[in-house]
Amino acid sequence: MGYILVVDDEKDIRQLIGQILSDEGYQVCLASNSETAMKEINSKSPDLIILDIWLKDSNMDGIEILKTVRSNDKNIPIVIISGHGNIEIAVAAVKQGAYDFLEKPFNTDQLIVVIKRALEASRLRREIADLRRSEVVESNMVGNSTSFNNLKTQLDKVTKSNGRVMLTGPAGCGKEIAARYIHANSARASEPFVSVSSASIESEKMEEVLFGSEYNGLIKPGLLEKANGGFLFFDEVSDMPTGTQSKILRVLVEQAFTRVNGNNLVRVDLRVISSTNKNLISKIASGDFREELYHRLNVVPIKVPSLENRREDIPILANHFVKILNNNEGLPLRTFSDGAITKLQTMSWPGNIRQLRNAVEQILILGPNDKIIETSELPESKHSEKTNNGDSFFQENLISLSLREAREVFEREYLMAQINRFGGNISKTAIFVGMERSALHRKMKTLSIVSENKLSKKD
Numbered sequence: 412m413g414y415i416l417v418v419d420d421e422k423d424i425r426q427l428i429g430q431i432l433s434d435e436g437y438q439v440c441l442a443s444n445s446e447t448a449m450k451e452i453n454s455k456s457p458d459l460i461i462l463d464i465w466l467k468d469s470n471m472d473g474i475e476i477l478k479t480v481r482s483n484d485k486n487i488p489i490v491i492i493s494g495h496g497n498i499e500i501a502v503a504a505v506k507q508g509a510y511d512f513l514e515k516p517f518n519t520d521q522l523i524v525v526i527k528r529a530l531e532a533s534r535l536r537r538e539i540a541d542l543r544r545s546e547v548v549e550s551n552m553v554g555n556s557t558s559f560n561n562l563k564t565q566l567d568k569v570t571k572s573n574g575r576v577m578l579t580g581p582a583g584c585g586k587e588i589a590a591r592y593i594h595a596n597s598a599r600a601s602e603p604f605v606s607v608s609s610a611s612i613e614s615e616k617m618e619e620v621l622f623g624s625e626y627n628g629l630i631k632p633g634l635l636e637k638a639n640g641g642f643l644f645f646d647e648v649s650d651m652p653t654g655t656q657s658k659i660l661r662v663l664v665e666q667a668f669t670r671v672n673g674n675n676l677v678r679v680d681l682r683v684i685s686s687t688n689k690n691l692i693s694k695i696a697s698g699d700f701r702e703e704l705y706h707r708l709n710v711v712p713i714k715v716p717s718l719e720n721r722r723e724d725i726p727i728l729a730n731h732f733v734k735i736l737n738n739n740e741g742l743p744l745r746t747f748s749d750g751a752i753t754k755l756q757t758m759s760w761p762g763n764i765r766q767l768r769n770a771v772e773q774i775l776i777l778g779p780n781d782k783i784i785e786t787s788e789l790p791e792s793k794h795s796e797k798t799n800n801g802d803s804f805f806q807e808n809l810i811s812l813s814l815r816e817a818r819e820v821f822e823r824e825y826l827m828a829q830i831n832r833f834g835g836n837i838s839k840t841a842i843f844v845g846m847e848r849s850a851l852h853r854k855m856k857t858l859s860i861v862s863e864n865k866l867s868k869k870d
Contacts, residue, residue, distance in 0.1 A: 413458040414438045418448045420467045445471035453630040464493040481508040488529035552592050553731045554724035556834050558716040565713050570596040577708050578686040580715035583765030586686040594642045602641030605634050610650040617655045625673035645685040660704045718763040723834045726752045732771040742775040750786040756832040823858040
């Protein structure tokens, strides 16, 4: 039913509460002072704490214990118990985060009602937090291109194993979504997925964030402990400080570590996935990344393609983001026109899938309430800017050409854009432009497209 810690320096009251709770089916632990209480809290996090304000022969009183527990885990409900002379202090404790307070002496029914309400409130908070996380965090892989299907096939092969995976690819291409897909479809799906942003954590704080710390008997778990039993994802692992790299290497080998300022060995069961958009071989050569750590992490290397290499997926992705943003943010549910989709597929996306999602969000926030998203609403890409700036140059050159030569220039640029749009798939390009595939091949050969666009070799 729940694990409850009772902290009170009066033996009779402590044992009485313990007996009442045991009779109700709760698992109970008793503590007479702050030292025993903190030891129990650190060894096993209780579902609820019943805490007396005054604790004789203790380093900390009830208020100090309350503040300490709340600073480390705000989800543990704490019920304060106090004598008549301490009511004002008890009320102040509630303002500092205690769930409720009971004045001594209290009756059994009152105690049970408060405990049940506190546990139920805690359960609801956890469920709401889980729902919010599931809404914000995406693990669905969306696409239909050859590059996407190849990626998904590789990810499906590693979901059931415990092998370490190294995801590589440009920034914004969806490496974390790929990692979460592995987690969601693995035997550890119900266990934690903890992401470590190597670039955003200050180097001097990295070890404390990862391994946790111990100060004055107070244990603060790190990310490795929080990921125990589940997945630990190192986002952009190349940015990890070199000093931390050697300690992570030891964790991978021993599946154990010690906290900062701690002496006790902490054992963990982790599956590790890492990602990078940098060349780790070059990092190893320059001495910025440990070669042994690289080989430990790079057991199964998987390359996540850029959006440039999966332009066929842009319509699916764009409409997927509309639905996600509608469900999570309440933004309008709109549909892209055919012209808008075509432009999206021909635009430059250096920021990859992340940039596309941001563009869709911008359109939904700033656009009109019309059901259809028109081409005019799309943000200009860098590619578009270059094209617009080069219009006069392009026109000046066309003027100097004959009609036949100008037509060849246009056909070549048009077909290269369409081939690129469909990811090099000649069959799909032929259908769109309204040509037989054999005729398109002949046209491409005439325009020398094959030799200049490697993608056009795909079929």
